[in-house]
Every structure is written in structure tokens, then in C-alpha cells.
Amino acid sequence: MTILVTGAAGFIGAYVCRELRRRGEAFVGLDNFNDYYDPRLKRDRGAALCADADIRALDLTDRDGLAALFDETAPDRVIHLAAQAGVRYSLQNPHAYVDSNLVGFVNLLELCRHRGVAHLAYASSSSVYGDSAKPPFSEDQRIDRPRSLYAATKAANELMAHTYAHLYGLRATGLRFFTVYGPWGRPDMAPLLFSRAVLSGRPIDVFNHGKMRRDFTFIDDIVAGVLGALDHPPQDDPPHRVFNLGNHTPVELERFIAVIEEAAGKKAEKVYKPMQPGDMVETMADTARAQAAFGFEPATSIETGLPQVVAWCRDYFGDNA
Structure with missing residues (x-):
């Protein structure tokens, strides 16, 4: 009984692998180690959180390589966290999002379907709520007015997974993450951007003139x-x-900035700017x-969580973070 974790060297993926190891679960990971940000951080993260884990260098668009991995490991469950991330970057490099988040997702769905995967838990995003959002965002709200291509690809993933659940009975669970840190x-x-900047004395860009609220x-x-979602596959009809x-x-x-300042023991130099497209x-x-x-x-407040981020930045990047 093996779990396949895609995006295993990513932020959420590495922590998931660490917890799977603690639970005594057999798993194999894959990651393409792309350069959207420094691949060295991904490798260091994996070494720190889940040393010696079996993580293969593989891209979701490599259909033959992905099929070979499924044949070799025969996963019964899949945790799909790999994706081209970032709202703003989708304005600069849209093809990366189509390749990874759409083509790659179809490749994965097809293999889950044909190899008899019992449950696919996959990453979506709070970005899918877009212009239809009315706080608090509930799963029953519309997601057909995205503000970025990234959000559009994540909404498409949900539709695609629903289709495979309807047509082929593939049990699938979409997880809309809200600003994970x-x-x-x-x-x-x-x-990280703000923590590193405050530690090193660099200015930070504060968009929409600070008039923003996030569910960190x-x-x-x-x-x-x-x-928790992986352990409770859907029993609905269709099972999505x-x-x-x-x-x-x-x-x-x-x-949020004030808590970072308190943890860093330094004041932030804030540069107020208009709203960014897609945010x-x-x-x-x-x-x-x-x-x-x-x-x-x-259960974790920013008063508990953010000081851990600041301390880690100081340790990993040094005083001039």
C-alpha cells in the first residue's frame, strides 16, 4: 500500500512526507525541481524534513515517465500537490500553468483512472473564489469568475476531477488552501518576503495601501x-x-507586518502601493x-506561527536575509 506524493520537495509536500513517515506509511514522491524559485531550497527542505525519502525527479508532463512510475510503485492513493504556483507569475508565464496545472493534471487523472487508484487528494486554492467571493468563503459559492490564470487552472482542476468521478468513479477530494505559511x-x-526584508533592513511593498486581509x-x-481528507475518501455520487x-x-x-516586526526586533520600512493585478x-x-x-x-495563530518563520529565516539565510 503505497502513497504517491507529487510536489514532494515543495513546501506543503515536504511536510506531508514528514508526517507520512511519522505515521509509518509507505510513500514515494516526485518533483520536477523547477527554478520558479531556487531549487537548492527545495533540496535543503527535503533533507531537513524528510531525509532519505524516495523522491524522483520527474515532470507531470512526462507521460511515459509518469506511467512507468505508476507501474513500478502501484500507488493505491495519490496526494497531488505539484503545480505551477503563484498568482502574479501567471501574468508573465501563462504556458507554465497550462503545462503543469492542466496537461499535467490530466496525465495524473488518466493514470489514477487506469491504475485503479482508490483516492486522489489534490491541491486547489482559495484563489478560485475570485470576484464571486463573499467572506466567509464557503464551498458552495461560485468559482466561475477567477482573477488570474492560476486561479482559473485550479478551478478547472476541480471540474476535471468531478468529471472523472462522474464518468469513472474515481474518488477525488479537492483541497482549497488559504495562504499557507x-x-x-x-x-x-x-x-518569507516580509520576514527576510525586515531582518535585513530592506523595504517591503505593501499593496492596496495595506487594506487587505488574509486567512493565513x-x-x-x-x-x-x-x-484528514486523505483518510476520509468521499462516499458521494459522484465521489468528489x-x-x-x-x-x-x-x-x-x-x-501581520507588526507581528513580524515584533519577532524580528526591527521596524519595517513600508512602501505603500496600489492593488496588484490578480490579487x-x-x-x-x-x-x-x-x-x-x-x-x-x-489552532495556530499568527502570533504563534510567524515568530517561527522569522527565526527560521534568520537561521537559514543569516542576518542579511
Whole structure:
């Protein structure tokens, strides 16, 4: 009984692999180690969180390579976390999102279908709510007005998974992540960007003039949600469900920065700017469905989580983070 974890060297993927190892689960990972951000961070992350794990260098668009991996390992469950991430980068390099998030996802769905995978748990995003969003975001709200190509590909993933559940009975669970942060996080996201800048005395760009609220969700809470969902495959007809995984507690951007300042022992030099294309003003997860289905109870506040990020940045990047 083997679990396949895609994006295993990524932020969420590496922590999921660590928890699977703690649970005594057999798993194999794959990652393409692309250069969207420094691949060295991905390798260091894997070594720190899940040393000696079996993680193969493989791209989701490599249909033959992916098929060979399925034939070799015969996974009974798949945790699909690999994707081209980032809202703003999708404005610069749209083809990367089509290749990884659409073509790659179809390749994975086809193999799950033909190789008899019992359950596919895959990453979606709070970005899918787009212009239809009304906080708190519930899974029953519309997702047909995305604000970025990244969001559009994630909404498409949900539709595609639903189709495979309807046509072929593939059990699939979509997980809408809300701004995940923690040590070893992605360097393109605000928690690390701001922490590193404050530590080194560089200015930070504060978009929409600070008038933003985010549902920041600590990595440990997200991992608990991923594995909780994996352990409870859908019994619906068709067997496809979607869950919000968020903290249900949106934080003002200015408060978020203040907590980083407190942890760093330094004041931030803030440069206020207009709203960025593709961004959302506020995110807030309604997590009642996940709580009812598998007891999802996020418990980590930014006052607890952000100091861990700042400490990790200081340790990993040094004083001039």
C-alpha cells in the first residue's frame, strides 16, 4: 500500500512526507525541481524534513515517465500537490500553468483512472473564489469568475476531477488552501518576503495601501487537513468533494507586518502601493464542512506561527536575509 506524493520537495509536500513517515506509511514522491524559485531550497527542505525519502525527479508532463512510475510503485492513493504556483507569475508565464496545472493534471487523472487508484487528494486554492467571493468563503459559492490564470487552472482542476468521478468513479477530494505559511515556506510569498526584508533592513511593498486581509494558515494545520481528507475518501455520487483548508480568522495586513516586526526586533520600512493585478482584497475560509467530515480544527495563530518563520529565516539565510 503505497502513497504517491507529487510536489514532494515543495513546501506543503515536504511536510506531508514528514508526517507520512511519522505515521509509518509507505510513500514515494516526485518533483520536477523547477527554478520558479531556487531549487537548492527545495533540496535543503527535503533533507531537513524528510531525509532519505524516495523522491524522483520527474515532470507531470512526462507521460511515459509518469506511467512507468505508476507501474513500478502501484500507488493505491495519490496526494497531488505539484503545480505551477503563484498568482502574479501567471501574468508573465501563462504556458507554465497550462503545462503543469492542466496537461499535467490530466496525465495524473488518466493514470489514477487506469491504475485503479482508490483516492486522489489534490491541491486547489482559495484563489478560485475570485470576484464571486463573499467572506466567509464557503464551498458552495461560485468559482466561475477567477482573477488570474492560476486561479482559473485550479478551478478547472476541480471540474476535471468531478468529471472523472462522474464518468469513472474515481474518488477525488479537492483541497482549497488559504495562504499557507511556516518555516521552509515559499520565498515568493509574503511571510518569507516580509520576514527576510525586515531582518535585513530592506523595504517591503505593501499593496492596496495595506487594506487587505488574509486567512493565513500554518503549515501544521494544513498537513492535518490534507491527511484528514486523505483518510476520509468521499462516499458521494459522484465521489468528489471539495474542502476549504484555512484558519477561519482573516488578519489585517498591517497586523501581520507588526507581528513580524515584533519577532524580528526591527521596524519595517513600508512602501505603500496600489492593488496588484490578480490579487484578492480579502480571504476567509468557512471550514465547517472539513470540520464535520474529518475534524479539521486549525489552532495556530499568527502570533504563534510567524515568530517561527522569522527565526527560521534568520537561521537559514543569516542576518542579511
